[in-house]
Amino acid sequence: MPRLVIVSNRVADPRRPSAGGLAVALGDALQGRGGLWFGWSGHIIREGQPVEEALHVQQTGSVTLATVDLSQEEHDGYYLGYSNGVLWPVFHNRLDLADLDAGFVGSYRRVNQLFARQLKALLRPDDIVWVHDYHLIPLALELRTLGCAQRMGFFLHIPMPPPLLLAAIPQADWLVRALFSYNLVGFQSQGDLAHFASYAEVEAGARRLDGQRWQAYGRTLQAASFPIGIDVDDFAALTHAAEARDMYERMRQAYAGRRILLGVERLDYSKGLPQRFKAFAKLLKNHPENIRSTTLIQIVSPSREALVSYSGLRQELESLTGALNGDYGELDWVPVRYMHRNVARRRLPGLYRLARVALVTPLRDGMNLVAKEFIAAQDPADPGVLVLSRFAGAAEQLKEALLVNPYDTDGTCETIQQALHMPLTERQRRHQKLLERIRAQDVHWWRRTFLEALTATQGDDHRVALPSLA
Ligand code: ADQ
Numbered sequence: 001m002p003r004l005v006i007v008s009n010r011v012a013d014p015r016r017p018s019a020g021g022l023a024v025a026l027g028d029a030l031q032g033r034g035g036l037w038f039g040w041s042g043h044i045i046r047e048g049q050p051v052e053e054a055l056h057v058q059q060t061g062s063v064t065l066a067t068v069d070l071s072q073e074e075h076d077g078y079y080l081g082y083s084n085g086v087l088w089p090v091f092h093n094r095l096d097l098a099d100l101d102a103g104f105v106g107s108y109r110r111v112n113q114l115f116a117r118q119l120k121a122l123l124r125p126d127d128i129v130w131v132h133d134y135h136l137i138p139l140a141l142e143l144r145t146l147g148c149a150q151r152m153g154f155f156l157h158i159p160m161p162p163p164l165l166l167a168a169i170p171q172a173d174w175l176v177r178a179l180f181s182y183n184l185v186g187f188q189s190q191g192d193l194a195h196f197a198s199y200a201e202v203e204a205g206a207r208r209l210d211g212q213r214w215q216a217y218g219r220t221l222q223a224a225s226f227p228i229g230i231d232v233d234d235f236a237a238l239t240h241a242a243e244a245r246d247m248y249e250r251m252r253q254a255y256a257g258r259r260i261l262l263g264v265e266r267l268d269y270s271k272g273l274p275q276r277f278k279a280f281a282k283l284l285k286n287h288p289e290n291i292r293s294t295t296l297i298q299i300v301s302p303s304r305e306a307l308v309s310y311s312g313l314r315q316e317l318e319s320l321t322g323a324l325n326g327d328y329g330e331l332d333w334v335p336v337r338y339m340h341r342n343v344a345r346r347r348l349p350g351l352y353r354l355a356r357v358a359l360v361t362p363l364r365d366g367m368n369l370v371a372k373e374f375i376a377a378q379d380p381a382d383p384g385v386l387v388l389s390r391f392a393g394a395a396e397q398l399k400e401a402l403l404v405n406p407y408d409t410d411g412t413c414e415t416i417q418q419a420l421h422m423p424l425t426e427r428q429r430r431h432q433k434l435l436e437r438i439r440a441q442d443v444h445w446w447r448r449t450f451l452e453a454l455t456a457t458q459g460d461d462h463r464v465a466l467p468s469l470a
Pocket of ligand 1: 022157158228264265266299300301341342343344345348365366367369370371373
């Protein structure tokens, strides 16, 4: 079996207890066949440090972890500037937040070239290369330019925007050309695939060969949807372990007799947090029986705080929390418990299990794994209800959730009320179906089907001319 090479912006040591489901699943694949995981170390090069010191290679069992340091300028332009200041907002439909003309693309391209040079030296001819996410769209293009002919696949973890939104990025054509340097491109949903196909055909003149293959720029590309999942059994086991049970018991006592609405996510404007708080305020106003009997627990993990759009959001949430608690709070009850920090991964399932309703209401999301973790952590005899945004990739699969439009605060408020009062038999029926769905397409299924499809892609002339940067 050929060696597997995974490339992602950050490299996780899969054996660390803090590693999430994705790191563990990718780590399993690497352990199983031997492999290399390559990415940014998370460190910035010290001033005056020689560049050749910036590659770190570490062997753990049959897996090699290779990481590269970046300079401050590279990090700011590639990571904060282009990846998170241009691609992230546009791909999440937030053109208004995108810094389109700040010139970050130069650093983005230089870091992808640096990764390509460093990685090329470590590659073997029959390796299979699997690149992850928007930070590294042009990596295959840069590797091909250096003469690398290995089979290469790319998975986009975030949504693909509609063609006319993508077209607003001055380098949109270059990005799509770069995708054609891969043999296989995977998206989270059919909707994302349709957006890509439409851009490729209408804007880039690609010819569709069949349901999954397109021809453009002298290359043939296969593209399909591979919805990512979680390790359901592992998450269910975590739910029954000591830390999660302890969390469940402590919270059950602290919130005795109250129904919990729960939100858990990174602090990000794509997650629809202000809209959620407003829907909750409406719930208290329009359905006052929830006063004193219902609490919203919102846990937000710190994220990308160097960007203004993120620090502004933090202030907005703190102000909404203050207003809600000031308007509705009682001496012995606060409507919103807001926490800006991480919860230990092993304790999180206890919180999911306690919640009567999970609010997963992003304005846009590639998939959303919190929705799937919530389902896996429920007691099948007395399960909670999932309120899910129709704009999360997960909504394509999780049809038995209560789907909402998070921009519609009245509609979301009424759906939360419905979730809080859903009869037990309906909760059980919906949960059983949702559990079947996340089991059928779990993270192992995702990894297997992607790698099988990549391995089966037809050979192509892997050397493409470097398209000029628009
Ligand atoms: P994210 O945007 O980070 O991922 P998500 O899929 O929800 O979003 O994954 C978040 C993970 O972090 C979950 O495992 C969750 O448990 C954990 N987490 C979040 N907040 C936490 C907190 N406060 N404390 C502890 N843990 C917390 C991107 C895309 C998604 C896509 C994934 C995977 O944006 O759409 O589903 O990649 O492809």
